[in-house]
Amino acid sequence: MSTQPTYFAEIAPITFKGPDSTDELSYRFYDKNRVVMGKTMEDHLRFAVCFWHTFSWPGADIFGAGTFSRPWLAGQMDSAAAAWKRREGFDFIQKLDVPFYCFHDVDVMAVATNAAEHQKYLAEAVDDLERLQGETGRKLLWGTANLFSHPRFAAGGATNPDPEVFAFGAMQVRGALEATHRLGGSNYVLWGGREGYETVLNTDLKKELDQLGRFLNLVVEHKHKIGFNGTILIEPKPHEPTKHQYDFDTATVYGFLKRYGLENEVKVNIEANHATLAGHTFEHELAMANALGIFGSIDANRGDHQNGWDTDQFPNSVEEMTLAMLEVIRAGGFTDGGFNFDSKVRRQSVDAADLFYGHVGAIDVIAKGLLNAAALVEDGRLDAFKKARYAGWDGEVGKVATSGSLAEVADLALSKNLNPQPKSGGQERLENLINRFCY
Numbered sequence: 498m499s500t501q502p503t504y505f506a507e508i509a510p511i512t513f514k515g516p517d518s519t520d521e522l523s524y525r526f527y528d529k530n531r532v533v534m535g536k537t538m539e540d541h542l543r544f545a546v547c548f549w550h551t552f553s554w555p556g557a558d559i560f561g562a563g564t565f566s567r568p569w570l571a572g573q574m575d576s577a578a579a580a581w582k583r584r585e586g587f588d589f590i591q592k593l594d595v596p597f598y599c600f601h602d603v604d605v606m607a608v609a610t611n612a613a614e615h616q617k618y619l620a621e622a623v624d625d626l627e628r629l630q631g632e633t634g635r636k637l638l639w640g641t642a643n644l645f646s647h648p649r650f651a652a653g654g655a656t657n658p659d660p661e662v663f664a665f666g667a668m669q670v671r672g673a674l675e676a677t678h679r680l681g682g683s684n685y686v687l688w689g690g691r692e693g694y695e696t697v698l699n700t701d702l703k704k705e706l707d708q709l710g711r712f713l714n715l716v717v718e719h720k721h722k723i724g725f726n727g728t729i730l731i732e733p734k735p736h737e738p739t740k741h742q743y744d745f746d747t748a749t750v751y752g753f754l755k756r757y758g759l760e761n762e763v764k765v766n767i768e769a770n771h772a773t774l775a776g777h778t779f780e781h782e783l784a785m786a787n788a789l790g791i792f793g794s795i796d797a798n799r800g801d802h803q804n805g806w807d808t809d810q811f812p813n814s815v816e817e818m819t820l821a822m823l824e825v826i827r828a829g830g831f832t833d834g835g836f837n838f839d840s841k842v843r844r845q846s847v848d849a850a851d852l853f854y855g856h857v858g859a860i861d862v863i864a865k866g867l868l869n870a871a872a873l874v875e876d877g878r879l880d881a882f883k884k885a886r887y888a889g890w891d892g893e894v895g896k897v898a899t900s901g902s903l904a905e906v907a908d909l910a911l912s913k914n915l916n917p918q919p920k921s922g923g924q925e926r927l928e929n930l931i932n933r934f935c936y
């Protein structure tokens with residue numbers, strides 16, 4: 498085993514070569530230094546590579562074993578193999594030239610068999626990550642803890658009927674939160690991997706929701722105690738692996754945060770494929786998060802229009818990304834958040850280069866989406882249409898409707914003998930307008 502990264506040796510660093518470039522491993526639209534609406538593309542998009550799909554997943558599915566030959570995964574995931582993985586991972590991120598990465602505790606460390614080992618191996622990994630960050634100039638977008646893979650979490654982490662699992666989860670989350678803080682991470686994510694149920698027959702819903710609310714309060718309290726200034730994010734998902742997950746979608750998460758007094762402390766990390774699993778569009782979830790004041794960050798990927806599950810494919814639709822970027826711009830852009838590629842290559846994409854093709858294409862699609870969305874905003878027609886649609890609220894009836902009593906509003910309708918008529922919502926015209934900027 499070499500102490501230098503070798504797995505991606507055949508791939509040259511990826512650079513911007515412009516829209517006419519014929520080099521399939523170059524950026525055509527992602528020009529990190531280009532200024533768009535007052536910010537560089539790098540600062541707008543804040544791309545991150547995830548450790549789990551990209552360096553930890555062997556290409557297995559529920560019917561078959563791993564198809565990839567990532568050499569660091571070949572034997573036991575001991576300290577040496579974990580160090581090898583981290584080293585190759587940082588080499589990939591540096592060659593892709595994105596500023597950030599994301600990890601779960603277990604993605605970056607040796608396999609632990611108990612709580613003490615967990616703490617020891619995580620500490621070892623964090624020392625090394627700190628060194629790698631220093632050497633490569635890459636930063637942590639977010640850290641998280643995996644409370645779903647180990648069999649002990651089959652019935653959930655914080656929502657487990659067994660308080661020992663709750664305690665084990667607290668140990669892991671404290672460790673991952675403190676690691677994120679030490680590594681200068683911008684956010685800490687909680688995805689409720691198995692915080693849900695398989696059947697209500699054996700589930701005390703109220704108790705489990707209260708456990709989850711308490712757990713999240715403990716995390717927020719600890720964040721303040723250690724002085725972590727990043728954002729705590731919940732990542733909604735409606736189901737998979739459990740039949741029903743409590744963090745179903747953005748609106749549900751907001752209701753949960755309100756109930757447990759955390760709506761000013763926690764935001765959401767919106768994943769495109771989770772939005773579609775919940776029966777929403779990606780832009781719906783982004784717009785909803787913005788409307789509720791809890792937009793935080795994005796996990797970039799896409800589902801498959803014919804399959805119902807979480808396929809985590811790389812985004813490849815400029816139209817979808819234009820619609821998404823419009824909502825990101827409307828939300829004022831990212832502060833702590835960014836675009837994390839929670840995307841994985843298909844199981845037959847076994848070459849080291851395939852990991853680059855996946856990321857490079859997706860980065861360009863999102864960059865083009867940003868350029869299109871910025872052009873749409875600068876054009877102004879889309880926003881002007883929306884504004885005109887609600888203009889009545891600035892008039893006499895609108896003002897009374899905003900602040901009068903029910904009787905005052907009703908009486909106004911009578912005194913004016915109102916008979917409002919439908920007005921065009923202009924959907925086709927607006928859809929055409931979007932397409933004008935896409936092609």
Ligand code: XLS
Binds near residue numbers: 641686688732768839
């Ligand atoms: C799984 C989730 C997971 C979170 C981090 O569906 O997307 O990967 O992003 O725990």
Ligand code: CA
Binds near residue numbers: 688732768796839
């Ligand atoms: Ca995700």
Ligand code: CA
Binds near residue numbers: 768770809
């Ligand atoms: Ca997913």
